[in-house]
Each structure stands twice: as structure tokens, then as C-alpha cells.
Amino acid sequence: MSIPDTILTPPAPPRSLVLWRRFRRNRAAVLGLALFIIVVLMAALADVVTPGDPLRLAGTPLTAPLSVAENPWGTDQLGRDIMSGIFHGARISLAIGVVATIISIAIGIVIGAVAGYFGGRVDGALMRVTEAFQTIPSFVLLLTLVAIFGSSIENIVIAIGVVSWTAPARMVRAEFMSLRKREFVDAARNLGVSDISIIFREILPNALPPVIVFASVVMATAILMESALAFLGLGDPNYASWGNMIGQGRAVLRTAWFCSVIPGMAILLTVLSFSLMGEGLNDALNPRQKK
């Protein structure tokens, strides 16, 4: 009768497979993934579907959508093709979103990990800096950075990364502070593992999942920030950007609503795709029983 405690249960399926199954069950998340794939395809196929410079004159100005075959989504007041702008703009939005997110998450992980792991004075100093960055309204700081260093696309990407690392840093710090107290960290120290190894090889892999979910939020915010800058006319003028299209469409809002509404919908759906995927990923990582 006395069952020894040493009989193994059947092996569990790999974690990635479990996650994907859970993700797939979430219809909203799958919709987000589909939207995201569409945006990626638009960016990838921009030169195939709508070849040529999207900023060139491509038709009669202010052609309404679905009226002329060459400009299926219409043209703006300078005669630029809106469809071409949307497809090429997808590149800019995605590129800025991805790079700025990588920058901000990287800064966030380093600062958050060091602060959370070491605690004490190191944490105190790093948190003061974080708070300082959080106290300055991020968009005002972004404007200032762009005003000072110029609005080339590289500068904009870096500036967006620099103004948005605080939230990931706080998050990584919180994760580290709770994981640091877990006994497996003590166990590693007891085996003689060095601090650097503990931070990056023991704790970080465990702290990463929520950060990756949060990256979807950072990505969404980065795209919104870039489009807001472009909307205000402070974006890089050499590239087609959705925000810029809306900003310029504003002048003809009364007569040609489509000039702003089409790029507006593009931003809305792109950001929505990130939120939906992030949400789905989050649910997959933290399944609640009540479902």
C-alpha cells in the first residue's frame, strides 16, 4: 500500500508547445497574429506591390479611393499614392517599433537586473535615475531630444528607446527582487556560481516571460510615439510615415477625410495587433483556472 514517492508521472510536453496550444485557443490573440502578419507582409512586399518612391507624384491630387485603378486607395493633396504610403509606412513603423523596443528593453533589463539583484545603495541610485526619467513627461523629453539632435530616423529611434526604458526597468527590477529571494538563487550561490552568472543565467531566463509580454506594449507605444512626432511634422521628412500622412491630411480634413482616416486605421490596426498578441501571450503564460 505504501506507495514510494519515487514513481515518475508521464513526461510533460515541451513548454513551447504548451504555450502555443494555449495561445492558439485564444481567438483574439490569433486575430492579432493575423493582423501582425499582414503588416509584416505589407512591409516586405512594399516594393513589389507599390514600386517606386512613395513620396513622388503618382496621380491627380485628392483622388478619392476606389475611383481610379492606378491609385486604389486614393491620393493626397500632393498627388502621392496613399496605398504606396501605407505599404512603405509599414516598414518605418515596424522598424522603429522593433529597434526602439530592443533599445528600451535592453536598457531596462540591465538597469532593472542590477538594481533588483544587488539592492541597497546600487538600487537606490539607479532608482533615483529611473524616477528622474519618469518624472519628465516622456513626450516632452522626446521633443527636446529631437529638437536638440535633429529628427533623422536614427535619432528618433534612439530617442524613443531612451524615453521608454523606465517601465521595463521597473518591471525587471520587481521580477528580480522577487526571484532573488527564491531558494534556487541561494542554491546557486551555495554552489559557488558568480553574481554575473546568477543574474544572467539563473534569474534572467525566469524573469524574461513577463518582460517579453511587456515588449508588445513598448512596441505599441513606440509606434504611437513615432506617429505622433511625424504628425506634428517633427518626423524624418525623407521617409513615408503614417503619422506624417495623417498630419498632412489634417489640412484637407473637411474635403478629403480619407487622407487621414486610411493611415489612421493603419496605425490603429497595427497597434491593436501588438496588444492582442501581448494579451494572448500573457494569458498563455499565466493561465487562470476560471476559464
Next chain:
Amino acid sequence: MSIHIPPLLTYALRRILQAIPIMLLIMVGSFLLIKMAPGDTVDALVGDMGGADPAFVARLRAEYGLDESVFVQLWRYLMKLAQLDFGWSYVYEQPVLTVLMARLGNTMLLMVASLTVAFVFGITLGAFAARRAYSLTDNVISTLGLVFYAMPSFFLSLLMILVFSVKLGWLPVGGIRTIGAFKTGWADVIDVARHLVMPTAALSLIYLAFYMRLMRTSVLEVMDLDFVRTARAKGAGDFRLMVHHVMRNALLPVVTLLGLQFSTVLGGSVVIETIFSLPGLGQLAYTSVIKRDLNMLMGIVALSSVIVVIVNVLTDLVYAWLDPRIELK
């Protein structure tokens, strides 16, 4: 064991003292940042005049103290700040502080209105969705929240202008008061309110979505806690449970976020105020960037940081009031 008297005042004072090093960090940081900009105030002035002879430029530099080392300039700047001297705006030809103060009220009005709307609707809808978790109502509310969250505020502003001003003619396109109307008393209040409807809606929507989602999660978490089960075991009904046990506990993370996000909301006012020509700090920030009025920009950074710090202290106080576990001593 003793009766809990919250010494709120000393607590507030201590929080303000704690904010001083952060403010100092911001001032020093923003000063050094501005110094990295190519060209200084004199260059901008001279550029505006269309050039001047080198001797005059050098004299101007000396007059503004720009010939000294960066550290001396920094020290002077901080000393002046301590006396509430934010410098001179050559664009407005007025002291920076005067210009800032003239616009502070409008921005604050917009902030208070937007955050109130976002907070009240956000927590109500969030709690409502949580009570009906995983139902159709919850799904509709949650999905709507994601759409709100993905909606760029400037795009929403344009849509609203298109519908409510251009097509329907219900609301004014921009400004804070009807120009040349000179209304007084209630008529003036109503006039300002009408001007604020669209900016408030545009600015608050994304935060409304934030608070809603956070509140929903928070309520669900609190409802799983032991003391809620205790309350049920005491015979408390659903309504009592929500009002007395769940809501106040669930508000804690929302209040934290409110404090953390205030600076973001303030940043969001740049776009909204610019679109609706609302003469506030945000619009000022935008024009200062366009006109390269760096003194003004630094003034805005400094003033908005002070506002953020004050708001953070206030939210800390609210938090301490909500959560008796916070030691106020």
C-alpha cells in the same frame, strides 16, 4: 497596539524631501542636455537678426554668461532656479516663468478633467467587467479597451473634429474660449467646458482603457484572496463584498499607476493642445521646439517635473490612506 493616527503631514513632507535629489538630477540633466545642442541662445538671436559682427556676438555671449565654463553656467542656472528665475524667453520677450504661469491653468484644467474621466470610467467599467468575468459583457468591454488603447490620440482628435465640429457643428474646433465673446459667470464656465469636451475625450481614452484593464485584473485578483472568502463566510452579499472588501483593495495598483503615469498624460497634452489650439504648456512645448526657444523648453521640463512630483506625493498620500499597512512614521 495603539490607535492609528496617520501623521499625514510629516509623511508628505518626507516624500517631498525625497523628491529633491530627483528634481536636482532632472535640472542638471536637462541643463547639460541643452548644452549639447548645436548653437546656443546667442546663435539663435543672431540668426534671427540675420547675422552680426563677431565683436557684438562675443559681447552678447559675455552678457548672457555663455563664455564661462559649463559648470559655472550650471551653478548659476541652479542658483537662479532656486530663486524661481527660469530665465528669459527671447521668442515671447518675457520671463519664461510669466509665460509658463499664464498657460499653467489651462493645462491643469485639461489634466484634471482627463484624469477624472479616465479614472472614474476606467475603474467602474473595470470592476463591472471583472464581476462578469469571461461573459459576453466582459469580452465586449475588454475588446473595446484594447481598441481604445490602440487608438492614436491625434487620430481620434481628427475624427472627433470631423464628426462633431465639421459635420454636426456641435462643438468648437479649438481654443479655450470663444474668441471675442467675453462671456462671464456661468456662461463662461459653459463656454470653457464646451471647448474642453473633445480634448478631454481624446486625451483620456487611452488611460481610461489602461485603468479599466488594470482594475479588471486587480478586482479578479482581490476576489481570490482569503479575506474575501472570510467575508462570504460571514454572510456578506455580493454588493457588500464589492463595496467594502474588494474595491478599496483593488484600487491600490490603480492608484500606483495613476501616479506613475501622470507624467505620460502630461506629455500627451503636447499633441492634444497643439491640435485643439489650447493655449497650455503642451502647445508651448511644441512651439518652443519649432522656434528653438531652449530656455522655454527647459522651463517647461522643470515646471512639469515639479507638477509631476507634487502629483506623486498626492497619490502616495491617497495610497497611504487606502492602505493602513503603509507606515507613516
Next chain:
Amino acid sequence: MTGERKTILDIRDLQISLPAGGDRPHALWDFNLTVGEGEIVCLVGESGSGKSLAASAAMRLLPEPHVHVSKGSISLDGTDLLSLSERQMRDVRGDRIAMIFQEPMTALNPQKTVGWQIDEVLRLHTRLNKAERKARAIEILTDVHIPDPASAYNAYPHQISGGQRQRVMIAMALVLKPRLIIADEPTTALDVTTQKQILKLIKELQQLHGTGILFITHDFGVVAEIADRIAVLSLGELVEQGPADQILNNPQHPYTRKLIAAVPALTPPPEKAMSKEPVVLEAKALRKTFAARGGFLSGKRNPVIAVKDLTFELRRGETLGVVGESGSGKTTVSRIVTRLLEADSGEVSIDGRDIISASKAELRALRKDIQMVFQDPMASLNPRRRVVELIAQGPIIQGVPRETAYARARELLSLVELPAAAANRYPHEFSGGQRQRIGIARALAMEPRVIVADEPVSALDVSVQAQVLRLLADLRDRLHLSLLFVTHDLRVAAQLCDKVIVMSKGEIVEAGPTARVFADPQHPYTRSLLDSIPGRGWEPPVLSVA
């Protein structure tokens, strides 16, 4: 004995269904249980047995609709609870049935005062006015022996101690003199001395009011202390039920026999002659204070002395128990001797080599000799590493080639009685006891001289606990290991330790061979600790477990 009593709670043929896809379709089936007036019925079972769900069902607080009663009846004084409307049921809860929970820390609302929370029961179920309610609340606080009830009334839960909080919970449950109290592991989170007081209080008040109590627990010591009747639950099945005396001393069902056999007897091993063995680990005048954090900006807190002037020695092959209640400093000791925590002053040496002042490189070499087994088998293994990597990690750091270390790790798995297939799995695929075995293998991989075990079995069910303890003792003897064994559980200490040191408030109050300390405690604190062991008067029968 029970025949004359009026039945209060009568559960018949109860079946509770679980959501599809779980490990079993029903949490509970064919469940029959009665609680009579003035009777304490203990429902005993290990984790996952369904005992807490039975309690929730009686309160109609199951997480419906996922988990629900699919068959049977529950009646209170003849009223069928399952047929009541939710509104009527609310009137029953708190008034005629009250409940006491395990965690007094989380079971009270942190944002409301103690008084408010007791007052709420009165507001919900009586028409008393404000002054009368307050008088009643203070009266009941007095009844549960809370010192200074008037100020406790105005205190928030975080301002009073754990034991006090549980008294408040009991006060809340008793304030309306309910017919039935359901107590779900009410003393599990408490220290033994507090546990004893709370058990005494429950018994005292129950006798006074003639309340029936359904007492849910996993601890046979507590059962022996308090039960009139016992029901034993195993994986949803009621395996045995009967008068306390009969079940405790003459259990019939194999499962009950196994559970009782796993309860460590309170007879320590005979004194071993150890003085000839060399001293392996020596600690001298250790001191650790947790400093007050922050300066004038963040407000002052008083420094806490965790350990003061601690001295002990551990010989080869010996097991030294460090026993004490929470806050006694015993865990700090385990962290200092492994230098996971820096001591303020004092010496720790392994085979004469000082570990406290060792440099980083020296420390890495020393760590090989002193290894640790942790309390929480869930948290002490990195969830992102395979078992073989976890075990081989230490030797690899010490310079052992990867292949050798992996081969050795696989051998160690069989030493801790785990199948070889375990090597390539991740920690979440194991049960608690199995994880603890992996933790032991990890410590052994370093071929240490000393193993420091910090409450290694306190998170495990009794039957698993016994197996892990047996393994530890066996390995100690085979490999001539020395064990520093930190525990709050005196029964466990009695079973395993040759010597014990008893700690209170950071100091050793008594030290000596376990047999001598248990038989003839000198210090009053040791005496009260031993007196508080639940079921002290009950000697578990020696049972042959097939």
C-alpha cells in the same frame, strides 16, 4: 459516546464534481459525515484529499459552477442547506455556521480594523445598535483572551501578532454563538506554543457553548489533541471513520495505518558516543543584526538582532538539530554557516578552515565541503534547468569536466532512489518529495563534509516526509556525513538528531543530546516548547505497514 448527542451537521452521499480535464472527475464521493452538538470531528487527509472542498461545500462556498455538488445532501439541524436560496444561505453563514481559516494573516481584510470586521458580522445578522455591537465585540475579544481588547478593537490586522489574529478570527466566528464551526487547518500557520493556546481556546469555548466543530487538519498530533471523532480522507474517498481513540490506536484501513506510521514518534534515538569523532563544523560567537534601513528621509526602524553569541560544534557523522519557533534565528544560522548571509562577527570553520573571512576564491573551494538542502522544493530548483544540469552544476563550477559531472549526476539519481529517466526532465514534472530528493542529490554531488538542511521536510505531506527523512538518515550513515538540521518540528528533530540546540530570540537557551533534552529539559522555554507538541500524550502505535 456519540449516540446521545443531537446531530447538528449531517452530510449524506455527498459528491463534488471537478471540471473536466482534471486528475479525477470528483473531488469527493460517497461522503458521509455527521457532527453532533458539542462534538469535535476531525477530518484528516493529505493535500489533494478534498478535505477543504468538503468544508466549502458545507458553507456553499464552492467555486461554482466549475466545482459543484453533484449528488447528496447537507443538512444543518434538519434544514437542507443545498435547497436554500442564496439569500437564505447568507443568513446561515456567519450566524449558524462560522468558519476559521488557516492563514490568519490573509484571512482578515488588511484595510479594515479588527473592530470593524467583527462588527460586520453583528451588522449582518443582528438588529443591535452601534453601542451594543461594540460592547458585544469587545466582550468576545475578551472571551478569546486578547490582551487590551479595547485597543485591539481599533487596531488593523497588521498591527497585531499572528496568534492574536487567529484569536480575532475565532472571536469573529464565535460572536453569534453559531451551531457549527468549520475550522480549516486553523493552527497550521502558527508556532507550536501559539498552536497549543489556540487549540485550548477552541476547546474551551466549544465546551462552553456546546458548538459542534468540524476540524480539518493534516496533523495527527493535533488530531490526538482535540478530536472526539475522526474521519480519514484519501483522494476523495472516506476510508475510515470512528471514535478518536479507536482510529488513533487501532487504525484498520491501510491508508490510515500508513499515515499514522509516518508520524514521527517522540522518542529520540539513544545517545551515541560521538566524542571520538573529529569536529567538522565549528561556530564561535556568531552574531548577526539586521540593520535599520535608510536614513532620516525614510524614517527609522529598530535594528533586529537575529543571532547573538552563538557557539556550537558538529562532529563527523553527527546530526545536530537547531530547533526553535519562527523568529528564533534558526534560519539565520543556516544562512550564516553557509555564508549566504554575512555575519557581523564570529567564526565558522570547516575542518579548521575559516569560512567567514575566506576570500572569494577560497570560499568557492570551501563551498564544496558545506552544502545545503532547502525548505521549499518548489522554489529551490531553477525551473528552467534540467535535473541533470541542476545536479552537475556545482561540480562543473569546481572544475569537473562536463561529461564526468553528468555521468556522476545520473549515478546520484539512483542514490536518491529516482529513476534514470528523471535526468532529462524539468523540475515542474516532479512531486514535492521527488524535488526534495533532487535537492539532496545536488548537495551530494559536491561530496560535502557537512549538509545544512533548512526545514527540508516541512513543505511535504507526512507520508512523504517520512520517506525523505529516512533517505537523509540513510545517506548520512553511509557517507559519514554531518548534518546541521534546522527545524521547527520537534517530532522530526526527535527522530533524526543526535544533539539539539534550542533557540529563542537569537540565543541558545539549551543544548545537549536529544534524548537528554527531551527527557529532562532544563530551561523553561524548552519545557514549554516540549509541552506544546500536539498529541504529546499520544504514543503512535507501532504498526506494520505492508
